[in-house]
Amino acid sequence: MTDRMTTPSAELMLARFPEDSRDQLRAWDASDEYLLRHLADSGQALDGTVVVVGDRWGALTTALGAHGPVQVTDSFLTREATRANLARNGADPASVRLLTTRDAMPGRTDVLLVRVPKSLALLEDQLLRLAPSVHGGTVVVGTGMVKEIHTSTLKLFERILGPTRTSLAEKKARLIFCTPNPGLARPANPWPLSYTLPDGIGPVSGRTVVNEAGVFCAERLDIGTRFFLRHLPYGAGGEGTGGDGADGGRIVDLGCGNGVVGTAMALARPASEVLFVDESYQAVASAEATYRVNTDDAAERGKAEFRVGDGLNGLPEASVDLVLTNPPFHSHQATTDATAWRMFGGARRTLRPGGELWVVGNRHLGYHVKLRRLFGNSELVASDAKFVVLKAVRR
Numbered sequence: 368m369t370d371r372m373t374t375p376s377a378e379l380m381l382a383r384f385p386e387d388s389r390d391q392l393r394a395w396d397a398s399d400e401y402l403l404r405h406l407a408d409s410g411q412a413l414d415g416t417v418v419v420v421g422d423r424w425g426a427l428t429t430a431l432g433a434h435g436p437v438q439v440t441d442s443f444l445t446r447e448a449t450r451a452n453l454a455r456n457g458a459d460p461a462s463v464r465l466l467t468t469r470d471a472m473p474g475r476t477d478v479l480l481v482r483v484p485k486s487l488a489l490l491e492d493q494l495l496r497l498a499p500s501v502h503g504g505t506v507v508v509g510t511g512m513v514k515e516i517h518t519s520t521l522k523l524f525e526r527i528l529g530p531t532r533t534s535l536a537e538k539k540a541r542l543i544f545c546t547p548n549p550g551l552a553r554p555a556n557p558w559p560l561s562y563t564l565p566d567g568i569g570p571v572s573g574r575t576v577v578n579e580a581g582v583f584c585a586e587r588l589d590i591g592t593r594f595f596l597r598h599l600p601y602g603a604g605g606e607g608t609g610g611d612g613a614d615g616g617r618i619v620d621l622g623c624g625n626g627v628v629g630t631a632m633a634l635a636r637p638a639s640e641v642l643f644v645d646e647s648y649q650a651v652a653s654a655e656a657t658y659r660v661n662t663d664d665a666a667e668r669g670k671a672e673f674r675v676g677d678g679l680n681g682l683p684e685a686s687v688d689l690v691l692t693n694p695p696f697h698s699h700q701a702t703t704d705a706t707a708w709r710m711f712g713g714a715r716r717t718l719r720p721g722g723e724l725w726v727v728g729n730r731h732l733g734y735h736v737k738l739r740r741l742f743g744n745s746e747l748v749a750s751d752a753k754f755v756v757l758k759a760v761r762r
């Protein structure tokens with residue numbers, strides 16, 4: 368849905384990405400409005416380099432377009448939304464710099480605006496990476512919904528940048544004001560974090576997983592992923608319970624996170640090519656690192672590809688043999704199954720006839736209904752009290 372946002376300086380038409388007319392969710396919230404109102408009411412000069420971190424759908428970057436902001440995001444969807452929203456409002460795309468979490472941070476930051484992300488780890492990593500560019504005169508203002516700002520959030524600002532206080536709440540949003548202290552002894556950046564996988568989960572048992580900040584389940588294996596790993600189609604000798612298990616072919620780890628699923632397949636089926644896809648730059652970097660620490664052979668390495676994107680968009684039709692996914696059911700804080708639908712639809716389009724989509728999910732999510740609707744079939748591969756592994760075949 369495209370909707371009109373009234374800011375102190377303009378009326379903007381904004382939408383999320385991908386734009387969906389059935390989607391009633393706006394591309395901004397009260398915390399974006401509060402921050403923009405504060406900047407206008409306080410007469411804050413936005414001189415020098417303005418850095419916007421954590422903008423969800425580009426509302427802040429678009430509203431502040433005249434100040435030539437630098438956006439830092441971990442999300443491919445945020446980048447696409449920002450580009451589309453800038454264009455929708457006639458902004459010159461060249462006036463804005465769009466950086467990802469994997470890029471070098473700006474050398475100097477004069478105004479730092481932080482839309483508090485869902486992940487405290489991502490906030491920690493971003494503040495630590497930006498801190499060297501912050502000086503005693505940098506204006507730092509954070510914003511978020513009250514439920515997203517915790518004592519731990521404020522402590523991070525305190526520990527990394529300097530003294531921090533919050534505003535009163537307005538429309539369930541709150542601002543964070545931080546006065547940078549350039550003399551502060553900053554903590555070392557703990558990211559990326561690695562952990563060792565448990566036993567009994569197939570080819571990755573006892574292996575190492577590398578996690579960049581903000582990645583799904585960065586400190587321990589997700590229980591759904593664990594169940595999935597016990598039932599993947601590894602082939603003869605593996606622990607999978609289904610699929611023809613033939614080696615070779617093209618496998619996609621869709622929504623790869625730290626890449627544990629695709630790495631398990633690469634180890635079990637070394638003649639296969641594995642494509643790791645995620646919309647998070649940190650996730651794709653983690654997947655690449657996980658894959659590399661577990662495959663020491665140069666020939667094996669040639670068989671993996673790492674791609675940041677929206678699901679399977681951009682992949683040719685009928686080009687893959689197996690898609691494996693533990694789909695997200697949250698998108699930037701909102702609970703939604705729209706992404707899972709897009710992923711399943713993308714799998715139907717990109718699988719070759721006879722190719723299979725394997726999905727793990729909570730039983731209550733009812734993915735089998737969606738799979739039957741899209742593929743005309745859905746088979747239960749495994750289940751326990753909480754999870755199901757389902758398989759759909761492209762006929």
Ligand SMILES: C[S@@+](CC[C@H](N)C(=O)[O-])C[C@H]1O[C@@H](n2cnc3c(N)ncnc32)[C@H](O)[C@@H]1O
Pocket residue numbers: 583584589592621622623624625626627628644645646647650676677678679692693694695696706
């Ligand atoms: C439930 S996590 C699963 C991660 C990993 N496969 C695992 O099992 O640990 C879902 C993943 O999907 C990714 N994701 C969300 N929306 C996406 C999209 N539109 N396209 C690709 N990946 C997406 C998230 O960033 C997240 O890493």
